[in-house]
Amino acid sequence: MSDDFEFNLEIKENVREILGPLLDRAFEESVAAVARELRNQVLLNLTGRVLKVRSRALRDSWSGAPEVQRRGTETTATVGSQGVPYAAIHEWGHTVRAKKGRLAIPLQAMRMGSGAARASARDVIQNPGAYGFSGTFTAKNVIFGKLGKSKTGRQKMRVAKGGANEGQKQSFVPLFALKQEVTIPARRYISLAVSQASARAESVVNAAIMRVVRDVAAGGGV
Numbered sequence: 035m036s037d038d039f040e041f042n043l044e045i046k047e048n049v050r051e052i053l054g055p056l057l058d059r060a061f062e063e064s065v066a067a068v069a070r071e072l073r074n075q076v077l078l079n080l081t082g083r084v085l086k087v088r089s090r091a092l093r094d095s096w097s098g099a100p101e102v103q104r105r106g107t108e109t110t111a112t113v114g115s116q117g118v119p120y121a122a123i124h125e126w127g128h129t130v131r132a133k134k135g136r137l138a139i140p141l142q143a144m145r146m147g148s149g150a151a152r153a154s155a156r157d158v159i160q161n162p163g164a165y166g167f168s169g170t171f172t173a174k175n176v177i178f179g180k181l182g183k184s185k186t187g188r189q190k191m192r193v194a195k196g197g198a199n200e201g202q203k204q205s206f207v208p209l210f211a212l213k214q215e216v217t218i219p220a221r222r223y224i225s226l227a228v229s230q231a232s233a234r235a236e237s238v239v240n241a242a243i244m245r246v247v248r249d250v251a252a253g254g255g256v
Contacts, residue, residue, distance in 0.1 A: 069100035127220030
């Protein structure tokens with residue numbers, strides 16, 4: 035997913051003959067600078083300001099340099115994410131529906147510190163011992179893991195946290211919630227970055243033009 039910044043400049047022909055090449059170069063540099071600022075704001079939004087880091091895949095997909103193009107008097111710089119299909123989902127939101135069966139949403143016991151799932155429901159059901167359980171069962175649209183017994187033969191127990199059973203000792207752990215659909219809310223991590231970068235865009239471009247004018251007046255160049 036990408037966002038483009040486009041700037042247009044109309045100049046009288048006699049002025050363009052004198053300043054044209056210098057302005058073109060200054061424009062390309064300033065527009066690229068604004069695009070880099072956009073990318074940097076996106077990276078901040080993907081590093082805790084809007085979204086937490088999990089796999090780093092989305093954040094790393096924004097690491098490329100801006101692509102600058104000039105067509106006539108129009109200069110465009112493009113930055114964006116490539117190869118991460120959920121980049122647009124986090125920006126605009128999306129409802130994921132189960133194609134068959136139900137979606138297994140990992141609960142606290144099956145989430146790592148980053149929030150990513152420790153394993154899929156299928157993996158846990160097929161090999162519960164690998165995740166510290168003696169088996170699994172499903173009740174009320176929740177997959178539970180059985181705690182099993184200790185080496186001395188005593189039943190392992192846990193104290194429930196939250197919900198109607200808070201404080202009660204249980205021999206099982208809720209692992210996955212089963213749902214027909216899940217709605218991922220729009221995070222607007224790109225839109226926010228666009229607003230932040232756009233606030234500087236005009237001043238950056240104007241400063242580049244003024245540098246060209248001053249340098250030409252002084253007999254120099256950019």
